[in-house]
Amino acid sequence: MDRAVIALNNLAVRLRRTRCRPPEVLVLFSRCLQRSACERKVAEDLANCERCGRCLVARFLELGERYGVQVSMATGGRLAAERARDPSVKAIVAVACGKELRAGIFASLPKAVLARTITWPCGPCKDTTVEVLQVEEAVRWFLR
Numbered sequence: 001m002d003r004a005v006i007a008l009n010n011l012a013v014r015l016r017r018t019r020c021r022p023p024e025v026l027v028l029f030s031r032c033l034q035r036s037a038c039e040r041k042v043a044e045d046l047a048n049c050e051r052c053g054r055c056l057v058a059r060f061l062e063l064g065e066r067y068g069v070q071v072s073m074a075t076g077g078r079l080a081a082e083r084a085r086d087p088s089v090k091a092i093v094a095v096a097c098g099k100e101l102r103a104g105i106f107a108s109l110p111k112a113v114l115a116r117t118i119t120w121p122c123g124p125c126k127d128t129t130v131e132v133l134q135v136e137e138a139v140r141w142f143l144r
Contacts, residue, residue, distance in 0.1 A: 006117065029073055
């Protein structure tokens with residue numbers, strides 16, 4: 001069910017052909033993409049990431065710097081929805097599990113959300129991963 005909702009949403013967003021300036025795009029990713037053994041408290045402030053390369057947080061920060069888009073880590077659905085409602089945000093590239101993405105898509109309406117699903121190599125909510133090139137493609141699509 002989640003996959004179908006996400007696929008239909010992504011198709012609808014692409015058909016709307018939303019274009020944005022870099023500061024209007026938010027890359028919002030789940031906290032579980034941070035390595036569980038990391039002692040850095042990046043959920044409080046992404047600047048706390050030492051960019052060691054052992055998880056994907058540094059890659060998201062690099063995306064933000066390269067394209068000039070906003071980047072934020074969400075520690076839960078309520079916080080994600082709050083950040084998505086920010087009036088400066090016109091489009092969102094959301095990276096989370098299917099359940100969280102489905103809820104976030106509906107909570108963010110009518111804003112454009114391109115969703116990318118994480119995978120669970122170590123089980124749910126721990127040391128998850130995503131294809132960063134797909135996330136970057138979604139950012140570039142909004143900026144085209």
